[in-house]
Amino acid sequence: MRACLGTCLSAVLLGVAGASLAAPLCQTQTQGSHTSKLCIEQTPFKHDYYTLWVDDAPVFMLPDDYVENVSLTHTVPEDDSNEFPLSKQGMHSVAITGGCRPLVELQGAGSAAVSVETGRVCSFVWGQQALVKDMRFRFE
Template sequence: MTRRSMTGRRAMRACLGTCLSAALLGMAGASLAAPLCQTQTQGSHTSKLCIEQTPFKHDYYTLWVDDAPVFMLPDDYVENISLTHTVPEDDSNEFPLSRQGMHSVTITGGCRPLVESQGNGNDAVSVETGRVCSFVWGQQALVKDMRFRFE
């Protein structure tokens, strides 16, 4: 019985397959991290805001109001938003907050970055360490000064 030793090329292929599988599993695990979520009640409405973070990709912000999803936006477009809806005159299926007696209703607000300087002198860099979020639907505040801290 002859025994073959692994040549450099075969060893490299074996390592490459194993290393690639481990890297892909690691990336999949990183993208499946639990979102950062907070809830807040303003008046009779409860809002939940979640941030889904994936390393080296955009963060996504999802707003629910009274258990109904309202929007999902990437971090680049959630800083200052204005979403306007024209309320139809017929008996259509509307969010309760869209029925504020106006012809149109607008959701405004955003999640502005919290930035801290890290390092000293010429080595100092600005780093986003979190977000502060506030949203209003028509005349009703949904989220007020909700703070998220990033690790």
């Protein structure tokens, strides 16, 4: 019994911790010849994290507070450096812009009504190339 106590307690705690972590919400979208995947990792009572992949390469991971209005700028070197293909659009600098704006619904009635975030709509552009357009996530 005593030998099981530590092992059994650890198993229970790991099971509870694992149960609170939901699988990431992921969607894929193809724009032109590029495929993007956007995933949202949600943990109760913590920040959600948004990860964007383009053509199977991770580009960024941002918390929910900073994904609403994104502008990431890169100065493209003149030499033949290791660049993402989408950074080579003939410009001296290229930016990834866009964001995931909250979808909010009013729940309840009268003075008890509260605004609740029920999802996000995401759009991102890399230079002149759309990556994700009006991708909708619905939260439960």
